[in-house]
Amino acid sequence: MAEILQPPAAAHLRSKDTKHQKIAFAVMLAFFALAPLVIYPVFLMKVMCFALFACAFNLLLGFVGLLSFGHAMFLGIAGYTAAHAAKVWGLTPELAILCGAGAACVLGIASGLIAIRRQGIYFAMITLALAQMVYFFCVQAPFTGGEDGIQAVPRGALFGVISLGDVRAMYVTVFSIFIAGFLLIYRIVHSPFGQVLKAIRENEARAVSLGYDTDRYKLVAFVLSATLAGVAGAMNAIVFQLAALNAVHWTMSGEVVLMTLVGGLGTVFGPVVGALAVLAMENYLATLGAWVTIAQGVIFVLCVLTFRRGIVGELSKRLSKPL
Amino acid sequence: MTEIFGISTQALFGQLLIGLINGSFYALLSLGLAVIFGLLNIINFAHGAQYMMGAFCAWFLLNKLGLSYWWALLIVPLIVGASGMLIERLMLSRLYKLDHLYGFLLTFGLALIIQGVFRQQFGSSGLPYSMPKALEGGQNLGFMFLPNYRAWVIVASATVCLGTWFMIEKTKLGSYLRAATENPELVQAFGVNVPRMITLTYGFGVGLAGLAGVMAAPIYSVSPLMGADLIIVVFAVVVIGGMGSIMGSILTGFGLGLVEGLTKVFYPEASNTVIFIVMAIVLMIKPAGLFGTQR
Numbered sequence: 142m143a144e145i146l147q148p149p150a151a152a153h154l155r156s157k158d159t160k161h162q163k164i165a166f167a168v169m170l171a172f173f174a175l176a177p178l179v180i181y182p183v184f185l186m187k188v189m190c191f192a193l194f195a196c197a198f199n200l201l202l203g204f205v206g207l208l209s210f211g212h213a214m215f216l217g218i219a220g221y222t223a224a225h226a227a228k229v230w231g232l233t234p235e236l237a238i239l240c241g242a243g244a245a246c247v248l249g250i251a252s253g254l255i256a257i258r259r260q261g262i263y264f265a266m267i268t269l270a271l272a273q274m275v276y277f278f279c280v281q282a283p284f285t286g287g288e289d290g291i292q293a294v295p296r297g298a299l300f301g302v303i304s305l306g307d308v309r310a311m312y313v314t315v316f317s318i319f320i321a322g323f324l325l326i327y328r329i330v331h332s333p334f335g336q337v338l339k340a341i342r343e344n345e346a347r348a349v350s351l352g353y354d355t356d357r358y359k360l361v362a363f364v365l366s367a368t369l370a371g372v373a374g375a376m377n378a379i380v381f382q383l384a385a386l387n388a389v390h391w392t393m394s395g396e397v398v399l400m401t402l403v404g405g406l407g408t409v410f411g412p413v414v415g416a417l418a419v420l421a422m423e424n425y426l427a428t429l430g431a432w433v434t435i436a437q438g439v440i441f442v443l444c445v446l447t448f449r450r451g452i453v454g455e456l457s458k459r460l461s462k463p464l
Numbered sequence: 465m466t467e468i469f470g471i472s473t474q475a476l477f478g479q480l481l482i483g484l485i486n487g488s489f490y491a492l493l494s495l496g497l498a499v500i501f502g503l504l505n506i507i508n509f510a511h512g513a514q515y516m517m518g519a520f521c522a523w524f525l526l527n528k529l530g531l532s533y534w535w536a537l538l539i540v541p542l543i544v545g546a547s548g549m550l551i552e553r554l555m556l557s558r559l560y561k562l563d564h565l566y567g568f569l570l571t572f573g574l575a576l577i578i579q580g581v582f583r584q585q586f587g588s589s590g591l592p593y594s595m596p597k598a599l600e601g602g603q604n605l606g607f608m609f610l611p612n613y614r615a616w617v618i619v620a621s622a623t624v625c626l627g628t629w630f631m632i633e634k635t636k637l638g639s640y641l642r643a644a645t646e647n648p649e650l651v652q653a654f655g656v657n658v659p660r661m662i663t664l665t666y667g668f669g670v671g672l673a674g675l676a677g678v679m680a681a682p683i684y685s686v687s688p689l690m691g692a693d694l695i696i697v698v699f700a701v702v703v704i705g706g707m708g709s710i711m712g713s714i715l716t717g718f719g720l721g722l723v724e725g726l727t728k729v730f731y732p733e734a735s736n737t738v739i740f741i742v743m744a745i746v747l748m749i750k751p752a753g754l755f756g757t758q759r
Contacts, residue, residue, distance in 0.1 A: 262564055273693070273696045431581075438576030
């Protein structure tokens with residue numbers, strides 16, 4: 142079945158055009174491998190966490206056409222769970238991150254079952270409302286520490302052996318998880334399953350008429366996206382040794398939309414570039430208070446009005462190669 | 465003191481009153497969203513920011529120009545509505561041919577800008593707005609104390625909502641609007657200036673948000689983020705009601721205010737989340753919403 146839906150472009154893509162993606166991938170690897178020599182590594186780790194978050198979000202918006210405006214709930218709940226697991230249960234970081242991803246997966250199933258009942262703009266409103274519910278839960282639940290969050294989370298030792306207190310070890314860990322997550326998403330998008338997702342994006346009615354249970358595909362995509370966002374959130378909590386309310390707030394959901402939009406919707410590398418660009422901007426303006434919000438808003442408006450392809454999307458069009 | 469289910473009637477009616485007040489704002493805001501959505505197919509994320517602008521405009525008129533609450537009720541919706549029409553002409557009108565999600569994202573960006581600018585100017589803490597003299601005090605109804613201003617808000621909001629319903633469902637102007645919602649090309653062919661109608665409709669919906677802001681100013685403190693969380697609740701209200709009918713959004717707004725008030729009495733921990741829980745339940749049972757039609 143899946144072969145029928147594969148557009149000619151995709152068949153073409155397998156032979157020649159992956160070359161450019163391979164080059165782009167090598168550039169990305171080289172950047173994150175060499176950048177810590179000149180850029181503050183903690184900032185780069187933040188970029189990789191958010192790049193994975195944005196890639197997970199893009200899996201849903203760019204490849205299934207579902208705009209989730211509540212993805213912060215997965216980032217946040219995974220962060221809290223990982224922090225709790227590492228601090229209170231004393232688990233090693235890799236297990237803590239798995240716990241976080243598991244929590245995000247469960248939340249993804251629950252919220253996905255509700256949200257996929259509507260499409261388009263309603264889907265965005267419903268995910269936003271569900272995320273707000275999770276936010277209020279996190280404000281009130283005892284284990285999240287309310288306004289203070291969970292502080293001083295131990296980074297621990299990877300597999301109980303390699304101490305992550307060392308910045309280099311932490312960096313390599315984050316780098317490996319980010320690359321693994323990125324490749325997984327690439328694999329999902331370019332699998333027969335991914336082709337069905339794109340078919341749903343292009344024309345859901347036709348996908349249904351071809352016999353696909355589109356609701357199930359959408360749910361699986363939603364849960365995958367939520368789980369990967371959870372990995373990003375859990376990793377973020379371990380790196381910064383903190384899980385706090387700002388990760389669950391709707392502004393965070395807006396930020397990941399912005400990163401994806403700036404980088405390029407539906408492109409493979411766009412969310413990574415977008416995360417780097419948005420975080421660099423925020424870092425630069427951080428001392429100016431409300432100006433960060435204003436700048437985010439202005440970029441949103443400009444992107445929507447004049448730059449809908451985003452950085453990578455524009456580049457990809459110039460080269461007429463998918464990136 | 466009389467008691468129902470172990471709760472004093474004083475507390476019960478007090479919370480129901482607060483629920484009705486909140487419901488008034490839910491109704492006014494979701495009505496505006498529904499009117500805009502009907503014609504523009506855009507969910508106006510900036511609605512909360514525009515409600516906040518309404519409250520700030522009223523504060524500005526009173527404290528800088530000495531114009532009273534009653535003037536604000538009249539002037540502020542016009543100012544906020546005019547700013548909305550400007551936004552529609554300059555930005556939203558460029559997006560009608562694209563996926564509707566872009567309109568949502570654009571208005572989200574606008575909300576960030578508006579809230580950021582006000583936060584930069586006024587800080588995050590609230591500004592007080594004094595109660596209009598004529599509405600100070602209250603009535604003792606025997607079973608509860610009813611502050612005059614709160615009674616006024618409920619009555620005024622219900623009147624505005626019903627007026628809007630009447631205008632859209634029963635007048636000639638409203639019939640143009642409903643026709644343009646169904647088929648804009650055809651209405652345009654009959655010589656109605658549809659683009660102008662779209663601009664005016666957006667201005668009207670936004671003006672309603674401004675009006676709600678003025679009414680909220682004496683109750684809640686006037687602060688840059690007063691609309692930010694409210695708008696998300698209003699989205700949930702809209703999902704519950706479905707956007708098919710004007711009367712539906714009014715009834716859902718008031719009804720959910722009451723539900724929230726009741727929750728505060730019986731299980732206060734859930735009062736923040738009850739509307740979202742209702743939303744989840746409604747989606748499971750009737751995905752199109754209580755008054756909506758699935759499209």
